[in-house]
Amino acid sequence: MRFIHIADLHLGSSPEAEFLWGKNRAEEIWDSFAAVIDACNEKEIDLLLIAGDLFDRPPVWADLDRAAKLFARLTATEVVMIAGASDYITEDSPWKTYPWQSWVHMLSDKHCMNVQLGNINTSVHGCSYYAPTEGKPYLEDARPDKESEYQILLGYTGDDNHMPADLSELSEKGFDYIALGYEHKASVMQSMHMAYAGSLEPLSVQETGKHGFILGEINEDSTTIRFVPFACREYINIKVRLSSDITEEELEEKLAAAINQYGSDNIFTISLEGRYQPKEPYDRARLLALGNVADVKDGTLPDYNLVALLDEHKDDMIGMYLEEFLKEPAGTREQKALYCGLEALLNAVQK
Numbered sequence: 001m002r003f004i005h006i007a008d009l010h011l012g013s014s015p016e017a018e019f020l021w022g023k024n025r026a027e028e029i030w031d032s033f034a035a036v037i038d039a040c041n042e043k044e045i046d047l048l049l050i051a052g053d054l055f056d057r058p059p060v061w062a063d064l065d066r067a068a069k070l071f072a073r074l075t076a077t078e079v080v081m082i083a084g085a086s087d088y089i090t091e092d093s094p095w096k097t098y099p100w101q102s103w104v105h106m107l108s109d110k111h112c113m114n115v116q117l118g119n120i121n122t123s124v125h126g127c128s129y130y131a132p133t134e135g136k137p138y139l140e141d142a143r144p145d146k147e148s149e150y151q152i153l154l155g156y157t158g159d160d161n162h163m164p165a166d167l168s169e170l171s172e173k174g175f176d177y178i179a180l181g182y183e184h185k186a187s188v189m190q191s192m193h194m195a196y197a198g199s200l201e202p203l204s205v206q207e208t209g210k211h212g213f214i215l216g217e218i219n220e221d222s223t224t225i226r227f228v229p230f231a232c233r234e235y236i237n238i239k240v241r242l243s244s245d246i247t248e249e250e251l252e253e254k255l256a257a258a259i260n261q262y263g264s265d266n267i268f269t270i271s272l273e274g275r276y277q278p279k280e281p282y283d284r285a286r287l288l289a290l291g292n293v294a295d296v297k298d299g300t301l302p303d304y305n306l307v308a309l310l311d312e313h314k315d316d317m318i319g320m321y322l323e324e325f326l327k328e329p330a331g332t333r334e335q336k337a338l339y340c341g342l343e344a345l346l347n348a349v350q351k
Contacts (some may be wrong), residue, residue: 001046001047001120001121001122001150001217001218001219001257002043002044002047002215002216002217003045003046003047003048003049003152003177003216003217004036004040004043004047004048004049004213004214004215004216004217005049005051005177005179005182005195005197005213005214005215005216005225006008006036006047006048006049006050006197006200006213007051007052007053007084007156007179007180007182007196007197007198007199007200007213008050008051008052008053008084008181008182008184008197008199008200008201008203009029009032009033009050009053009055009199009201010024010029010055010056010086010184010196010199011030011033011051011052011054011055011056011063011067011285012055012056012057012059012063013026013029013056013171013203014026015203015204016267016292016294017337019292019294020294021291022292022294023192024078026057028054028201028232029201029296030066031218031232032200032201032230032231033067033070033200034070034216035230035284036048036200036213036230037070037071037073037074038073039230040074040077040233041073041074041075041076041077043215044076045077046077046078046120046122047077047078047079047080047117047120047122047124047152048074048077048078048079049080049081049124049154049179050079050080050081051082051084051085051126051154051155051179051180051181051197052079052081052082052083052084052085052086052087052092052128052129052155052156052158052181052182053085053086053087053156053181053182053339054067054083054084054087054088055087056086057086057087058087058089058090058093059093059094059095059097059300060094061094061098064094064095066126068098068100068101068104071100071101071103071104072101073137077105078102078103078105078119078122079103079105080105080115080117080124080126080154081105081106081107081127081182082107082126082129082146082150082154082155082156083095083108083128084108084128084129084154084156084181084182085128085129085132085133085134085162085225086128086132087180088129088131088132089108089110089128089129089130089344090130090249093229093277095108095128096108096187096193097178105117105124105163105317106128107125107126107127107128107154108123108128109127109128109129109159110128110129110130110138111127111133111138111141112125112126112127112138112139112141113125113126113141113334114126114145115128116145116147116148117148117346118154120146120150121148121149121150121239122142122147122148122149122150122151122152122218123147123148123150123152124152124153124154125142125143125144125145125151125152125153125154125175126142126153126154126155127139127155127163129156129163131182133161133162133164133348134161134162134163135160135161135164136163136287137163137164137165138163139153139155139157139163139165139166139170140169140170141205142155142170142173142174142175143174143248144173144174144175146258147190147219149176149220150177151174151176152175152176152177152179153170153173153175153177153178153179153180154179154224155170155178155180155181155225156180156181156182156257157180157181157182158182158183158329159204162182167189167192168192168264170194171189171192171194172192175193175225176211176218176223177193177194177216177225178192178193178194178195178196179197179214180194180195180196180197181196181197181289182196182198183198184198184199184202184203184207185198185207185209185274186198186210186211186214187214188214188226188227190224190225190227193223193225195214195216195225195227197211197214198211199211199215200212200213200229200231201231201232201233201336202231202232202233202234202235202267202335203234203237205237205267205294206235206268207296208234208235208236208237209227209233209234209235210227210231211229211230211231211234212227212228212229212230212231213227213228213230214226215227222269226338228246232265233267234261234263234266235266235267235268235269235294236256236266236267236268236269236271237268237269237271238255238259238262238268238270238271239271240254240255240270240271240272240273240274241260241273241274242272242273242274242275242276242282242300243274243275244275244276244303246276248282248283249288252286252287252290255270255290256290256291256316258291259291259292259293264291264292265292267291267292267293267294268291268292268293268294268299269293269295269296269297270293270295271295271297271299272289272297272298272299272300273299273300274300274301275303276302276303278300280293280331284296284298299327300347302343306326309322309342310322317345318342318345321341321342321345322342
């Protein structure tokens, strides 16, 4: 029995919508979901598992309609899904009454339930969220049944507020595979027959690295699982250490070359470190315009000669300020404060 396991798609989310290049990100996430549906057909997948947060919010009828149109493209794949902390089931939720196709199954109870898929000799167990947080360990109640040869557990579990579970104990319950959601970074625990699929597409600058789905196969003797990169974009952090003699043009050329090397379709955070000439700070807006740049993190310091400045201003307020700061070694945050204050004082003197 061959399966694909996805989770945390957050359909309906719009990361980077504030940027011109990010206007289509919401549709890209739907496009990736559609591509997984097509992959199920191409790879002759028996079962598609969706381990929570298919949507970024509790879905309305139109959201489920759009998903159902994609499920209708499946030619021979069963679908089993649960609601997670973002798309939890509300009192009047369409999750409860939506007329899915016969091959689409929603495990809509907050207590563990199961669906038996006789055509692929598989039982899938799991439970859904009814609120954004769930502190009860409902997955502990899950048990394999005797109705099917293959037994799968579908769960959305994380910290103490998200259906806490001891993963080692879950792995000992006898399931052939445990498909998890909540973590946005994929994690394959082959020896435990368990995996977090991670988010299909990365959704924030913190979600660096590859994103995709879990491809697996269960037979009479074993379960094999592997992560398959699938996202159309990746978040990449570019770190650049400045020297006091680098010009703004040279910095931009260096960053443009790095963006081109990593792939201009990806999304970048630029982290600047080192020092720059006090009268020539970089232009943040120009760096953001170099490509799909979501953020510029400034860890730089102006290249002041503090000893020379102290000697020059030993009898005025600037000298007193420097003496106070230089009494003790300063960390990065204190250095930042020192230079911000120093620039303000120097600018006041120049006026």
